[in-house]
Amino acid sequence: MRWRRQQASQRYSQKMRGQRRFEGLSDLHLHSLRSDGTEPPAGVVQAAYQHGVRTMALTDHDTTTGWAEAAEATGSLGMTLLPGMELSAAQGWRSVHVLAYLFDPDHAELRGEMDRIREDRIGRAARIVGNIGRDHDITWDDVLAHTDPGATVGRPHIADALVSRGLAHDRSAAFDGILHPRAGYYEPHYAPSVQRAVSLLVAAGGVPIIAHPSPSGRDRMMSIAMMEELIELGLAGFEVDHRENTEAGKVVLRRMAAAHDLIMTGSSDYHGLGKPNQPAENTTTDVMVQRIIERGTGTAPVFA
Ligand code: AMP
Ligand code: FE
Numbered sequence: 678m679r680w681r682r683q684q685a686s687q688r689y690s691q692k693m694r695g696q697r698r699f700e701g702l703s704d705l706h707l708h709s710l711r712s713d714g715t716e717p718p719a720g721v722v723q724a725a726y727q728h729g730v731r732t733m734a735l736t737d738h739d740t741t742t743g744w745a746e747a748a749e750a751t752g753s754l755g756m757t758l759l760p761g762m763e764l765s766a767a768q769g770w771r772s773v774h775v776l777a778y779l780f781d782p783d784h785a786e787l788r789g790e791m792d793r794i795r796e797d798r799i800g801r802a803a804r805i806v807g808n809i810g811r812d813h814d815i816t817w818d819d820v821l822a823h824t825d826p827g828a829t830v831g832r833p834h835i836a837d838a839l840v841s842r843g844l845a846h847d848r849s850a851a852f853d854g855i856l857h858p859r860a861g862y863y864e865p866h867y868a869p870s871v872q873r874a875v876s877l878l879v880a881a882g883g884v885p886i887i888a889h890p891s892p893s894g895r896d897r898m899m900s901i902a903m904m905e906e907l908i909e910l911g912l913a914g915f916e917v918d919h920r921e922n923t924e925a926g927k928v929v930l931r932r933m934a935a936a937h938d939l940i941m942t943g944s945s946d947y948h949g950l951g952k953p954n955q956p957a958e959n960t961t962t963d964v965m966v967q968r969i970i971e972r973g974t975g976t977a978p979v980f981a
């Protein structure tokens with residue numbers, strides 16, 4: 678009995694020793710120009726650092742190509758990097774974004790989905806530009822001029838082309854105008870079901886967390902039943918503190934997280950100059966960062 682207790686307490690102190698004290702703020706949702714941010718990964722790291730962030734995740738849409746550059750930058754600044762991604766998924770007509778941390782970027786089936794989404798996003802963007810081109814002076818070359826080679830293409834790149842053509846004042850105006858689905862030019866892109874997205878991320882050792890789960894409007898919160906189905910499949914938590922979540926939605930999310938012992942994060946969704954969101958405008962607690970690190974098995978966090 679005594680031996681057992683001793684062992685248990687030894688294990689406990691080992692765990693405590695392994696536990697890191699995090700200095701500074703944690704922001705686990707930022708984009709670079711490997712998708713629709715406006716800065717290279719090292720620039721995003723620099724911006725986060727300047728806002729007091731010391732633990733961050735680079736979460737470009739459907740790609741991991743920014744990880745190496747981000748890791749080099751966080752290392753040189755004494756920061757911690759959680760390799761991450763924001764995977765596009767769908768629930769019926771609703772577009773759902775799944776943040777994922779510490780998954781194996783070489784998991785074959787997950788890679789297959791990422792490649793398929795990215796490929797289809799190109800044709801879809803070209804279709805949207807074709808639709809807009811019926812009424813306005815814009816070409817696919819305009820979009821390419823605003824897209825980093827190899828980047829995950831999205832409407833933000835089309836927005837930049839519209840701005841340069843004088844058809845919108847900035848990205849936000851483009852989204853409220855020509856790029857809004859009700860403007861009539863919108864086209865959807867391929868995305869796996871949210872159930873498949875969560876299952877694949879779990880299979881790849883990752884920690885899946887629903888991004889901005891309760892926005893207002895078209896993509897508003899999924900049903901409770903659907904979220905419970907996702908929790909059964911291994912969903913780890915919700916990004917509760919995000920500027921696009923409604924206050925009423927946050928109340929529901931916090932209640933669900935407490936009932937199912939889920940992880941709750943807060944983050945900026947920084948896109949460089951592409952959105953008003955600033956690094957660390959919402960942050961994640963050290964306890965929640967630690968829980969993500971303990972749960973992720975597909976790739977290691979990068980400590981300085
Ligand atoms: P897409 O996935 O191609 O349909 O484009 C959606 C992306 O555009 C999201 O990832 C958002 O980050 C970005 N986005 C949405 N609204 C805005 C906005 N008002 N200004 C800038 N970027 C936006
Ligand atoms: Fe984005």
Ligand code: FE
Pocket residue numbers: 763774888889
């Ligand atoms: Fe998103």
Ligand code: ZN
Pocket residue numbers: 706708763888946
């Ligand atoms: Zn995002």
